[in-house]
Amino acid sequence: xxxxxxxxxxxxxxxxxxxxxxxxxxxxxxxxxxxxxxxxxxxxxxxxxxxxxxxxxxxxxxxxxxxxxxxxxxxxxxxxxxxxxxxxxxxxxxxxxxxxxxxxxxxxxxxxxxxxxxxxxxxxxxxxxxxxxxxxxxxxxxxxxxxxxxxxxxxxxxxxxxxxxxxxxxxxxxxxxxxxxxxxxxxxxxxxxxxxxxxxxxxxxxxxxxxxxxxxxxxxxxxxxxxxxxxxxxxxxxxxxxxxxxxxxxxxxxxxxxxxxxxxxxxxxxxxxxxxxxxxxxxxxxxxxxxxxxxxxxxxxxxxxxxxxxxxxxxxxxxxxxxxxxxxxxxxxxxxxxxxxxxxxxxxxxxxxxxxxxxxxxxxxxxxxxxxxxxxx
Amino acid sequence: xxxxxxxxxxxxxxxxxxxxxxxxxxxxxxxxxxxxxxxxxxxxxxxxxxxxxxxxxxxxxxxxxxxxxxxxxxxxxxxxxxxxxxxxxxxxxxxxxxxxxxxxxxxxxxxxxxxxxxxxxxxxxxxxxxxxxxxxxxxxxxxxxxxxxxxxxxxxxxxxxxxxxxxxxxxxxxxxxxxxxxxxxxxxxxxxxxxxxxxxxxxxxxxxxxxxxxxxxxxxxxxxxxxxxxxxxxxxxxxxxxxxxxxxxxxxxxxx
Numbered sequence: 001x002x003x004x005x006x007x008x009x010x011x012x013x014x015x016x017x018x019x020x021x022x023x024x025x026x027x028x029x030x031x032x033x034x035x036x037x038x039x040x041x042x043x044x045x046x047x048x049x050x051x052x053x054x055x056x057x058x059x060x061x062x063x064x065x066x067x068x069x070x071x072x073x074x075x076x077x078x079x080x081x082x083x084x085x086x087x088x089x090x091x092x093x094x095x096x097x098x099x100x101x102x103x104x105x106x107x108x109x110x111x112x113x114x115x116x117x118x119x120x121x122x123x124x125x126x127x128x129x130x131x132x133x134x135x136x137x138x139x140x141x142x143x144x145x146x147x148x149x150x151x152x153x154x155x156x157x158x159x160x161x162x163x164x165x166x167x168x169x170x171x172x173x174x175x176x177x178x179x180x181x182x183x184x185x186x187x188x189x190x191x192x193x194x195x196x197x198x199x200x201x202x203x204x205x206x207x208x209x210x211x212x213x214x215x216x217x218x219x220x221x222x223x224x225x226x227x228x229x230x231x232x233x234x235x236x237x238x239x240x241x242x243x244x245x246x247x248x249x250x251x252x253x254x255x256x257x258x259x260x261x262x263x264x265x266x267x268x269x270x271x272x273x274x275x276x277x278x279x280x281x282x283x284x285x286x287x288x289x290x291x292x293x294x295x296x297x298x299x300x301x302x303x304x305x306x307x308x309x310x311x312x313x314x315x316x317x318x319x320x321x322x323x324x325x326x327x328x329x330x331x332x333x334x335x336x337x338x339x340x341x342x343x344x345x346x347x348x349x350x351x352x353x354x355x356x357x358x359x360x361x362x363x364x365x366x367x368x369x370x371x372x373x374x375x376x377x
Numbered sequence: 378x379x380x381x382x383x384x385x386x387x388x389x390x391x392x393x394x395x396x397x398x399x400x401x402x403x404x405x406x407x408x409x410x411x412x413x414x415x416x417x418x419x420x421x422x423x424x425x426x427x428x429x430x431x432x433x434x435x436x437x438x439x440x441x442x443x444x445x446x447x448x449x450x451x452x453x454x455x456x457x458x459x460x461x462x463x464x465x466x467x468x469x470x471x472x473x474x475x476x477x478x479x480x481x482x483x484x485x486x487x488x489x490x491x492x493x494x495x496x497x498x499x500x501x502x503x504x505x506x507x508x509x510x511x512x513x514x515x516x517x518x519x520x521x522x523x524x525x526x527x528x529x530x531x532x533x534x535x536x537x538x539x540x541x542x543x544x545x546x547x548x549x550x551x552x553x554x555x556x557x558x559x560x561x562x563x564x565x566x567x568x569x570x571x572x573x574x575x576x577x578x579x580x581x582x583x584x585x586x587x588x589x590x591x592x593x594x595x596x597x598x599x600x601x602x603x604x605x606x607x608x609x610x611x612x613x614x615x616x617x618x619x620x621x622x623x624x625x626x627x628x629x630x631x632x633x
């Protein structure tokens with residue numbers, strides 16, 4: 001590992017080391033440092049931080065003072081347990097050592113594994129990291145060797161005192177330390193939880209796998225649960241296994257017997273759809289208003305009325321009374337009892353020699369969208 | 378949260394609109410649903426590009442009230458242009474009236490001459506009439522070609538001035554004259570179409586608080602002719618009155 005410092009950082013470190021013993025740092029000063037050396041607790045003096053660290057690891061079995069607040073190396077046994085636990089819970093982690101496919105992944109691999117918090121809930125927030133193994137080890141070593149604790153300065157609230165401040169050897173390491181402290185990846189949990197007594201792999205034939213692909217991929221996002229139910233009922237009819245369903249000549253016919261190709265299938269669908277739209281009398285028109293073209297859809301109200309009369313002939317009443325027009329009164333049981341209907345009825349019957357009636361229409365404009373425009377009419 | 382409304386039954390959904398429509402189409406709306414059209418309209422309704430106009434035949438006394446969609450009006454949005462608000466309002470009113478007329482063309486014609494019907498063995502000449510137009514307050518003004526707000530005569534059915542709307546004096550206000558108002562609207566529209574006599578156009582608009590459009594339904598018998606119910610056909614659907622206290626209410630008597 002190569003640790004390089006700029007001249008400015010060197011100066012800061014020296015000043016900090018001189019302001020307090022045991023390599024503690026202090027506030028920056030414009031005055032020249034009287035002793036430009038790093039000093040260990042035992043009195044050892046050196047000019048470079050790397051030399052001081054080497055001395056501390058050699059003679060003091062590690063760091064002393066505030067540097068011991070660095071994350072501790074997680075025991076290897078714990079790491080193995082956490083990976084095993086992660087495999088048991090999610091089953092979606094990356095291949096690990098002893099995987100069923102025979103692939104072996106050692107700790108030096110870059111493959112991510114389960115977060116350490118899954119198997120070690122007591123792990124501290126500092127020790128939580130995005131990965132174990134090589135990446136975590138390298139990051140921890142970097143932090144141990146280069147991070148310098150900054151004693152709290154005057155000012156700032158309680159939060160400033162609660163969060164220790166460090167100097168880092170590079171901005172990249174600082175960034176990693178910041179996000180490692182958040183521990184987002186460590187707090188992650190499996191996306192889904194298995195159903196109790198889940199049975200995996202029941203789509204185990206070619207046809208069933210095709211059906212599964214269809215259900216999961218149709219429309220881009222697959223079918224909703226309600227649509228899955230609808231599909232199941234459809235397939236029950238298609239297989240001819242639905243209880244009580246009618247049988248005809250094509251009961252055992254396959255799709256290809258009627259539609260030999262995809263185009264034939266699509267054309268048949270389109271033809272039926274177009275026929276239904278034309279049968280309902282829908283038309284579209286482009287309206288140019290103020291230089292802007294809009295497309296509107298409509299159908300003839302008169303045709304709608306005719307079809308309603310034809311379809312609901314039994315419940316259609318031509319006059320306000322069952323036998324003919326009734327005079328104005330206070331009865332308000334149906335819309336035909338209203339004054340508007342009866343006034344129109346009187347006028348119509350008075351103007352024509354032929355027996356006449358009024359077909360009253362109520363129009364409903366679902367204009368809530370217009371209101372969204374702010375009602376700026 | 379944006380609430381989506383089913384174009385077929387009017388039900389509101391915060392989400393899952395398409396799922397509702399697909400399921401309800403098969404059950405509730407099977408009578409008046411056309412597969413190809415509904416498929417495109419479902420997509421349109423999600424994007425809020427269209428809104429429907431539905432009709433109901435009041436002579437149908439069956440227990441099931443059936444509203445049939447007869448038109449889909451495109452939503453007109455404001456563009457990036459000078460006077461965008463005013464231009465959008467003019468476009469909105471124009472599109473609405475043109476779509477209404479397109480759907481009611483034959484019905485308007487037959488409202489004058491009638492057509493033969495035979496129901497339960499009874500033969501008669503039937504004359505369609507629009508008796509009620511359910512909408513909200515902004516569209517009421519748009520359907521009738523009246524100004525939406527900040528005008529001298531904010532009441533639809535009477536000519537009460539804005540100073541007395543809501544006061545006892547509004548009870549005795551003059552009723553809005555259908556023939557005169559529609560005549561003025563037609564004249565103003567003709568001037569506007571030919572881009573002439575701007576002062577006259579503005580004067581006509583200010584006189585009746587009209588917006589410059591011509592109500593398409595005024596051509597229907599019973600509304601533009603006796604008994605002249607054009608300004609009495611509007612009914613607010615209770616679902617559309619979201620803030621009743623903010624509505625400008627008039628104390629006039631529309632039945633006079």
